[in-house]
Amino acid sequence: MKGSNRNKDHSAEGERAGKRPKRKCLQWHPLLAKKLLDFSEEEEEEDEEEDIDKVQLLGADGLEQDVGETDDESPEQRARRPMNAFLLFCKRHRSLVRQEHPRLDNRSATKILADWWAVLDPKEKQKYTDMAKEYKDAFMKANPGYKWCPTTNKPVKSPTPTVNPRKKPWAFPSDSSRDLPSPKKAKTEEMPQLNFGMADPTQMGGLSMLLLAGEHALGTPEISSGSCRQDVSESPELRQKSPLFQFAEISSSSSHSDTPSKQCQASALFQFAEISSNTSQLGGAEPVKRCGKSALFQLAEMCLASEGVKMEDSKLIKAKESDGGRIKELEKGKEQREIKMEKTDDARLQKEAEFEKPAKENVRDSKELRNFEELRMDDIMDIKMEDPKEIRKEELEEDQQCSHFPDFSYSASSKIIISDVPSRKDHMCHPRGIMIIEDPTALNKPEKLKKKKKKSKMDRHGNDKSTPKKTCKKRQSSESDIESVIYTIEAVAKGDWGIEKLGETPRKKVRTSSSGKGSILDAKPPKKKVKSREKKMSKEKSSDTTKESRPPDFISISASKNISGEVPEGIKAEPLTPTEEALPPSLSGQAKPEESDCHRKIETCGSRKSERSCKGALYKTLVSEGMLTSLRANVDRGKRSSGKGNSSDHEGCWNEESWTFNQSGTSGSKKFKKTKPKEDSLLGSAKLDEEFEKKFNSLPQYSPVTFDRKCVPVPRKKKKTGNMSSEPTKTSKGSGDKWSNKQLFLDAIHPTEDEKPKEQLLRSLPKVTETGCHDEGSHNPEAAETRSSTPEMPAVSAFFSLAALAEVAAMENVHRGQRSTPLTHDGQPKEMPQAPVLISCADQ
């Protein structure tokens, strides 16, 4: 049913309604495609990967379908016209309105918003207008060919029946020169001539491509986007006005010069737009050179070297594991990591295993959770040891424990474990593991997911209203969540992302993946998370301390990395290794060869894979060092997209979900690559969106009070008058009570009486976290504005090459999905402060 609908014209609307549509837009899709073309080599490799993926995907047809569907819809179509000032305002303030008038339906809220808008100080209005314009410009730059809307009628019917008539027409009509068919289409069938047509964002090359793109952007003059350039040249004012433009200019034109100061201030929006565009036009790049170029890369390489050892270990493990606990393998995840080290010495392992078992039994009473974890550890160890007897024992123990925990069932445990796995930094692994374990059906049905989301939303909103039962369930999870949140916060404060991811990721994924079973799962995972976190925390302490004490310098990073390589600690994420581990046996077979390849390549600094791996290492390092904080905005985005896009069908492809799906499909070692392609696309759009969001968040948010005063006198329209009179009145009342004058500018946290303490707590916590670690979330409008340029980002960018930054960002995007909802465990709005809207969307 859906499929048909999607295809139909209205599908777009439906999508919108669905919310997922939001993120779908990859305006530069075509550009990416070109990139792909440029980097045909990688493409080939990826293709292979794809095949593998497909095979794997077979299991879950739904996933694949989703992807395909997504393809059909084509990102270009998705590209949405930028919001105008009023819409921005609405988006920014709707949540406020809703808070004040929870009962009010959206329409009414819109009316109120309109009223506010009407009375809004022109000066303030101008901010929104400017923002809208800025974003529009950026958007247009990103999508040179983009047309606002097709004419009312024409597009729909006549043109291209194959694709949604409506979308196609307006997507990139003007690009006659380029003629980029919708990327997806092209890839599948049409335009054999155009190689890029083949490029499917989904399938497209990985970070390397992105990297290349970035390099190009930096290195190459603005050959690419003529139109954009023209625009820029034409409107110098814009540049002056908006850092975005400046940045765009810089990146496009000179690029090479780092011009850190300016760039720093400039917004990533244009950057990415430029990059994408440039890349598209530019020819292939030389990865090797790049490697040499960036210090960042070198650093990554160093990291890689350390990791390489680990990888080998993981291989060994796999080989051994062929026996039994496949799932367990997946589950092992983190513990494995640690264990790996131990593993080297079997004797030690055995001893430890034995030791731990009895110990946990004793502990049981006191700390069940811990035991559980330990148990897992034991399982892992056993597996490694390959001793069937021990495994059995473990099982028994597990059973016992299960008895202790009514909630935990075997299946549940497995799932939980999986969730844990994701908690590690290996995002790649998670999705896949989830996919495998979970029912494909669930994935297939986006609708259900939607419902779920809705429900969750309902719950959150309607705590007052209804669903005591649901609430209860959630509450359990929520409590645990809170703990986790706290941990997360702490972790964040310390700069350790991994932990945070742990908490968040599992949750989200679990939910998403397990539409039906979610409730049970939800309840469980949090506990585990907490424990795992605790454990990690303790273990990581040493590392953490190190991090804390040290500033995020290159040197420090490198040092830490080296150390990490030596130390088994979980802090450093081993992207490749964990992934491999996570792979199920079936996959492992395929993966192994790849791994070996990777390994070899890794050894070779110049190879792309090595680059990737290096990137991964780098990413880890950066993460550990907390340098990615600024990039974290992606998380928000991810949440958003995930929330909306969870359905995963068509639009999903660009979303995290799609991403996740792909990963799941992907075979082990290559996950990175595959992920990357989407990431790229995502990255571009994501970055743009991210920047946009930042800016958006920086926009001032006004308290109802502000409007109340003005509001009364100004009745805008006759029609509404009736409503207006009544509603505005309400507003005034509510605002008066809740809002103090000092709060004229709304900060992040709204003291809503309606909301429950939990939510508040969650909100506040996340806020704090973000605030502390990342400036991104601009809680204070003023501060936000100041930040609009995003101090951190610029700093980072200045430090690293743009390309490197982009890579990292891409990586983070990958992670996004998993960690996406750090705070949102319950589906409650956590990050109210920055983007209320985001929150609403984000919660599944």
Next chain:
DNA sequence: GAGAATGAAAG
């Protein structure tokens, strides 16, 4: 899905 608002863009 419709609808509530505003506004930009295209016909």
Next chain:
DNA sequence: CTTTCATTCTC
């Protein structure tokens, strides 16, 4: 001048 569509989300 009219029509789309961008945002959000209830009904």
